[in-house]
Amino acid sequence: MNIPVDLTLSLVLLSVLFSFGSSRLPGLIKVIAFQGVVVSIVPLIIGHDMTAGGILFTLATLMIRGIVIPFCIYFAIKKVAIRREVEPIVGYHASVLAGLGLIVAAMVVSHRFNAPSISASVLLLPTAIALLVAGMFLLMARRNAIAMVLGYIMMENGIYLVGTTFSVRALHIVEFGILLDVLAGVMIMAVILQNIKQTFDDVDTALLRTLKE
């Protein structure tokens, strides 16, 4: 048991529920930003011996996941000034209920795995699984293109959480490369979002259905 880590991770789980329930895009972006911050401070408190480089890298992650990426998306919204609804395919109440079910399922499933480095905290693996599946859920259950990008970011947060326990072995330069890729990906998505808005006057992905067999 590791109380501070588990407390922090329970905040992440809460953010999943909030994101499922929020109907407005600015709210959803705030939840994702909060999640990014919390996920990036996990390595600081999980109890690895931190080198100066490690702390620097964690701070860089915090900056990018918690501030730069959400701001990218936020400016994309500002510039295109779209109707700020997430246009759900699955309703909000059903989504929150699904979120609860997902967290319970993630807890049950993760007990069946055993890996020494994961057992540092009870909640680490369940949270990571929950984030991955929740990101997938947002990608599928929202028609708004911005909400879909946010779902992708949530998935990335989940993968980061699994990967972070191995930061002892992984080299910071490599981790930083991954982070830069994610950042560049989100920026390109933001540019495409602006173009979609200019071309279709909306970011509802139901409009993006011309190409099919």
Added chain:
Amino acid sequence: MVEFVFLSPFVTGVIAFFIPRHLGRPLLVFTGALHLVLSVLVWLRQPEPLFKSYFAVTPEGMLSLLVISLLFFLISIYTIGYLKVSDIKSEHIFTGSMLLFLSTMTMVTLSDHIMVMWIAIEATTLASAPLIYTHRTSVSLEATWKYVLICSVGIAMALLGSVLITISMDVGNVDAPVSFSALTAVATRLDPMWLKAGFAFILVGYGTKMGLAPMHTWLPDAHSEAPSPASALLSGVLLNCAYLGIFKTNKIMLAAGLGDFSGLILMGFGLISILAASTFILKQTEYKRLLAYSSIENMGIIAFGTGVGGLGAYGAMLCLIHHSLIKSSLFLTSGNILLGYGSRLIEKTGSLANRMPRTFVAFFGGFTAISGLPPFGIFIGELFVILGAFKAGHYISVTVLVVSLCAIFAGFANQAMRISFNMSEVTIGLTEKANLVWPQYVLLLTSLVLCFWIPDTLYQTIMSAVTSVEGGF
């Protein structure tokens, strides 16, 4: 100094964003030539990389590198002619992205560290996204959106898979660098459960990028909407790069004694891809999408062959090389057809044999080659895959494979005949300049020559790549 091969196009790519078009076009060809020279030097000298923990020169990487380099050089010559006759508004973005795309793909072929491989493959997605949106239409925007989102999410799965492989090191108490070569050496000590999970995620992730069904949905859209030189690069080499990720992970699986597991999954995905391609090719109405589905078919054959192993793995490697040469030539030719007829629909084309005779030669030659007719390399490759599957006793799946191949041939032949010989009253808006047809001829001839005569060094490299996945005669 292997790193120089991918750093040089990166530098010229960044420069290309800021210079006017009359300088950008020569820069494209110059970089192509420089890259080819550097790749040949790497091939001959096999120098040590500067950062040994991240990069390595492997036989399969060198094969891909040489194919990429040759293709890019020829495509860059074609692109000059193509840019002169098509109106692309922001040409500096196009040239810059082409060069960055080349740089990232080269990085894939040289990377050895699992995470660096992931970074490079994700970077190929990002560098090629602007290429698909070159025409600035709403449809191309939709294709770009699909491409970036589906591939990013798919490749995120591969990142998860890579992380799971590091967990398998952790559980097995292995202390080694996280590189493909080091992991292959200590594969037996890795924890099999986590390794299997890692392989499954990596296959789904890189399989998305490679165009394996059912994750292939972005591929026909992206290939048909991108300008033809970019489609040729996407189909000819990008798919190979994604395959390289799967190939190297499969190598770890085989070394760990889990070859049955990985082979079965690879064969499954391969068969599904071939089946999916055959259903869509039969009733296809656009010729660029037809070619795209044919790429899915060929990737399916390659995955199937790799899964079969033995003779099949050798056949898969042959298919990989020849598919790159032939399919990129076909996509360049489809660019001529599009410029000439001004439509992507097959019904709007016709009488290609009379109207554009030089393009017709390239198109028909490419069609014969990609359908697996002798004397082209795909024929030999497919033959080895089928023989290998028979030898390994997969009778049912190989029957499905052969039947689908017949259906694909029938569908493709039907459409190719319509394009070539149907009556058409359209006036052709293109004069067939030499640099719009010669690159295709060279590509097809290279494929033809390689069937009859393989240089010894090339043959040795292919064999050492194939034997590393327990293939060969």
